[in-house]
Amino acid sequence: MSQQRHGVTPGNAPGDRAGAVPAFPDLPEATIARLPEYLRALHNLGDAAADTISSEGLAAAAGVNSAKLRKDLSHLGSYGTRGVGYDVTLLIEQIEYVLGLDQRRAVCLVGLGNLGHALAGYDGFASRGFKIVALFDADASKVGELIQGLEVRHIEDLGRVAVEENIAIGVIATPALAAQAVADVLVDAGVTSILNFAPCVLSVPANVDVRKVDLAIELQILSFHEHRKASLTALPGGRSAASAGNQEAVGS
Amino acid sequence: MSQQRHGVTPGNAPGDRAGAVPAFPDLPEATIARLPEYLRALHNLGDAAADTISSEGLAAAAGVNSAKLRKDLSHLGSYGTRGVGYDVTLLIEQIEYVLGLDQRRAVCLVGLGNLGHALAGYDGFASRGFKIVALFDADASKVGELIQGLEVRHIEDLGRVAVEENIAIGVIATPALAAQAVADVLVDAGVTSILNFAPCVLSVPANVDVRKVDLAIELQILSFHEHRKASLTALPGGRSAASAGNQEAVGS
DNA sequence: AGGCGCTTGTGAAGGCGTGCACAAATCGCG
DNA sequence: CGCGATTTGTGCACGCCTTCACAAGCGCCT
Incomplete structure (x- = not known):
């Protein structure tokens, strides 16, 4: 499921191998x-x-x-x-x-509640080549706090710092009500990619890519499948615990 | 993009409204x-x-x-x-x-590192009708810790507790190396839905649904779009900061 | 009562993605 | 040097999903 997509208007030469320069075969x-x-x-x-x-x-x-x-x-x-x-x-x-992983891209993280804290310390980002270079929060009591060696700054500095540090990707981990305002500031600062953890729809210009991760939605989808499975009670090979180990191929 | 899917073998009457009983129109x-x-x-x-x-x-x-x-x-x-x-x-x-949100489904969370901590305290779960009823970790020093009023138990109790509490959904927030073992235990305990935050592929029986959330992958996808956008330098309406506010409809 | 405007529900077309099945290409060995 | 084993790259068909466009249905106003 492609998330929020946008018109791309590519139109490159089709058969040319990616030498070392631009020109992309537009991938599905x-x-x-x-x-x-x-x-x-x-x-x-x-x-x-x-x-x-x-x-x-x-x-x-x-x-x-x-x-x-x-x-x-x-x-x-x-x-x-x-x-x-x-x-x-x-x-x-x-x-x-x-x-594009050969080029380091600067990432900033906005919102340092529970989730933001975890993201700031998440190993997976660093180990895959992303570096969080700035943290922001609206809560004055959080400003100045050191997380993983980075100081939390006030959100009013976001625009300035994002430009200075040439930040390309912004991660939003704020409450839903604040998310759109944060997105607007990020966009104004030239950020063209946003990863949104807030449970809301963001409006952004067409040249900005947004990907959304909503943890509750994932659970709800699983809930549906539970519901469906539960409604198919009389079935062969029901619910008896399988023997230990993984005996199954990974479906499509 | 459906994640790991499985054969469903439904076959219900098509036109019947969902009265209050099983029988699902198999939704796309x-x-x-x-x-x-x-x-x-x-x-x-x-x-x-x-x-x-x-x-x-x-x-x-x-x-x-x-x-x-x-x-x-x-x-x-x-x-x-x-x-x-x-x-x-x-x-x-x-x-x-x-x-299936009218029925409360018991959720357990395995792995209380940075991310697990955040998930345990995440408002979004409770406010959307999910309740985490048990926490597990392999680290003995974490066992006994109270998080949001729940005590962290040792992972060796996972199987027993999962059965006792009739847990339907398991959330895995462990390191990648531990994830498959945890999944096996969950499956043996009768858990039929898994939300996996560990960056690895899980092998499970066909009747178990797995959804995966990989934060680094989301960033890498954004990185690609950044790369692509950067390779289209000479374009109209380039990178000048747009005026404040959101002037764009939310694309498809 | 009749007509008009509005909104749902859906038939049909087009596009995208998946998976099969096979031709093309490469290596190793006799 | 030729042959067979192996594995990639891809043409093709199928199915799912999206989108358009419109008929069917509902309420309101005159």
Whole structure:
């Protein structure tokens, strides 16, 4: 599910390999969403395994169909060798290049409640190449607090600092009521990507990308599936606890 | 994008309204994912506005196309009145019923690091009808700690407690290496829905639903769009800061 | 009572994504 | 040097989802 999308108006030459410059083959959104998963799987494998991997193997590690994986990778060029597989190092490089991970992007985090605190200290960001360079909150009592070596600043400094530090990505972890105002400030400061944890819809200009993570929505979706499963009572192979271990392939 | 899905094998009578019993019109996954969003919008509106709302109005509040909203709602029956709109209260009731929110579902949370702590205290869960009834961690030094009035238990009690408390949904906020083992225990204890925050693929039986939230992946997707935007330098309406305020409709 | 405006519900078309199945390509071995 | 085993890259068909456009239905006003 692509989240809030926008007109892209690309129109590049189709067949040119991504040399080292602009010019993007416009990738399907679904593919883009899976590339980070492939990348993670590659890093896990790269630690221990051989220097080449088949589409079947990588697909299993990433939890997808091998045909899908091949098609995804084919969109960014031919970086595999028939009869052999994909060069792990080269593939990592390519995916990181396409995702733009070779360039450090400055991230700021707004809202340091429970969730914001956790995000500020989340290992996953740093270990995947993102660095939070500034923290903001509206609560004066939080300003000045040190979190992971970063000082919390007042939100009124957000606009200025965002410009100074050339921040590209803003993370909103404020209450819903404050989120739109924060987004407006971020946009004015030139931020063009927003990750929104507040449970609300954000209005932004068309050139700004917004992705939303709503924890409660995820639970509600699971709740639906629970409800559905519960309404199918009389079924073979019901609810008896399966024997230990994981005996199942990872569905599509 | 539906996450890890599984064969459903439904086959219900198509035209029957959801009276008060089982029998589900199998909703499209995409629709299910949007229902919580509609529900939130309805709650926001219900506080202040009239007791009826048009598809156009609700669609705007939820950030979607009005045609899509009507089709989504039509899947769960005709709860609107032509020429008038949807009865807010009735619609809320219906969506909550379909999502199974009228029944409290017990949730447990495993892993009380940074993220787990935040999730344990997250208002959004309680306010949307979910109640975390148990906390678990493998770290003995965390066991016994009180968080939001709940005592952290050792993970070896997970299986027993999950059965006792009839827990339906498990939230995994452990490091990636521990996640699969935790999932196995949850599954053995009869948990049939898992929300996974660990950056890894989980293997579970086909009757268990898994949804995954990976914060780093969200950032990487945004990073791609940043990269793409940056590679389209020479464009009209470039990067000059827009004037204050939000001047844009919320794209599809 | 009749007509008019408004809004829902839906048929149909188009686009996107998935997965199969196979041709093309590469390696290794005899 | 040729052959077979292996694996990538992709043409094609199918199904899901989105979007448009419009008929059907409802309430209100005259």
